[in-house]
Amino acid sequence: NETPSRISILGSDSIILGRNLWPQHIIEQILRDVPSSTYVLISDTNIARVYTEQFQAKFGYLTGIIVKDRRPRLLTRELPPGEPSKSRQTKADIEDWMLSNNCTRDTVLIALGGGVIGDLVGFVAATYMRGVRFVQCPTSLLAMVDSSIGGKTAIDTPMGKNLIGAFWQPTKIFIDISLLKTLPKREFINGMAEIIKTAAIWSESDFRQLEASSSILMSFEKPSDMSEEALNIIERIVHAAVAVKAQVVSSDEKETGLRGLLNFGHSIGHAIEAILTPRMLHGECVAIGMVKEAEIARNRGDLDQIQLNRLRKCIMSYGLPQSLEEVGQACSIDRIIQNMMIDKKNDGIQKKIVLLNRVGSCIEQKAMLVQDSEVRNVLLL
Ligand code: ADP
Ligand code: ZN
Known part of the structure; x- marks a missing residue:
């Protein structure tokens, strides 16, 4: 095993990226760098089934060696998979359970899972x-x-996703590429949408790497069949996306400007997702949103058709949709426009969208005001 790489965010080297970090490397680092009397590991049942037992066993073994005088305890909890777990009720349940287990302020929560677990545990x-x-x-x-x-960090409410939450930085982020081997292919493709998004707003060279890698990455039936070569490519691509995100967040933690660029594809994407969830996944809706938002830029004369086609082709090459028709789904345009009203980045009722001027670059370093009619025009197609 090669030594994992470190990526810095907000002035600290807290992102660790590599292979086979789970569980030993992670436990060793946590015991050393994030010491506590109580660790609370939370995941969903899909993930717990595969990864929790080995963590518990290794944790018992390593604490016996590394911190034998004051051995910390490990509490674990599994939630049902899926977005409904990101609720006020689940948050309250976890809190009551932690309180009844006498978890004090030195407790360290460990979020093992996808976005649902990470957002929820972070908010707890x-x-x-x-x-x-x-x-x-x-x-x-x-x-x-x-x-x-x-x-x-956030939870959902009946009015929409991620409406209640907080900015709360994790002490460490362990990105173990090996964990992707058990991820279903549709979920893998779902993540590719965010990777394409990040390259599209920020780095033409990262985008080129994505264009060049789609045939090998998509040639596998499922991630468990992936070759070492494919995993190496994924590691490189993930590293690039993480580095961009870390850089953008470091310059604008609370999203007053630059960080808003990461919402490319999300203004329209979220509005579609609110209608089509859980049939359609977040990344799939963002893929359609990217194409539509890029079309707004094209209609303004800011993005030329060649650049737009390049974006569409890349999205398509990763098996992501470019339009609702393509996936046999229909949404009323009025409902999409209506849903866009509660977007957190709007100024009052004025809609804001991230506009590209070419692949790898945006017109301005923030989201820009657009008229409802411009949104309507691209949705009509
Ligand atoms: P996301 O990460 O896309 O925001 P979720 O947290 O809902 O969303 O995760 C998506 C689905 O993938 C869930 O059903 C989750 O249990 C499953 N999953 C996540 N990571 C893995 C993994 N490494 N192996 C197997 N299944 C996983
Ligand atoms: Zn997203």
């Missing part, structure tokens, strides 16, 4: 006894490149 950490430390161990590609990085 943000408010438990006014805030405790937490560690992100993302298991989905989407969580590795996007949701585990940057400290956005």
Whole structure:
């Protein structure tokens, strides 16, 4: 095993990226760098089935060697997989369970899972006894490149996703590419949407790497069949996406400008997702959103058709949709426009969208005001 790489965010080297980090490397680092009397590992049942037992066994063994005088305890909890777990009720249940187990302010929460677990556990950490430390161990590609990085934590309400939450930075983020081997292919593709998004707004050379890698990465039936070569490519691609996200977040932690660029494809994507969830996944909706938002830029004369086609082709090459028709789904345009009203980045009722001027670059370093009619025009097609 090669030594994992480190990526710095907000002035600290807290992102660790590599292979086969789970569980030994992660436990050793946590015991050393994030010491506590109590670790609380939370995951969903899909993930726990594969990864929790080995963690418990290794934890028992390593604490016996490394910290034998004051052995910390490990509490574990598994939640049902899926978005409904990102609720006020689940948050309250975890808190009551931690309180009844006498978890004090030195507790360290460990989020092992996709975006659902990471967002929820992060928000529990943000408010438990006014805030405790937490560690992100993302298991989905989407969580590795996007949701585990940057400290956005949240739960959903019946009015929409991620409406209640806090900025709360994880103490460490362990990105173990090997965990992707058990990820279903559709979830892998889902994560590719965020990777394409990051390259599209920021780095033409990262984008070129994605264009060049689709045939090998998509040639596998499922991630468990992936070759070493494919995993190496994924590691490189994930590293690139994480580095961009870390850089953007470091210059604008609370999203007052630059960080808003990471919402490319999300203004329209989220509005579609609200209608089509859970049939359509987040990344699939963002893929359609990227194409539509790029079309707005094209209609303004800011993005030329060749660049737009390049974006579409890349999205298609990773098996992601470019339009609702393509996936046999229909949404009323009025409902999409209506849903876009509660977008957190709007100014009041004025809609804001990230506009590209070519692949790898945006017109401005922030989201820009657009008219409803411009949105309507691209949705009509
Ligand atoms: P996301 O990460 O896309 O925001 P979720 O947290 O809901 O969303 O994860 C997506 C699905 O993938 C869930 O059903 C989850 O249990 C599953 N999953 C995540 N990571 C893995 C993994 N490494 N192996 C197997 N299944 C996984
Ligand atoms: Zn997203």
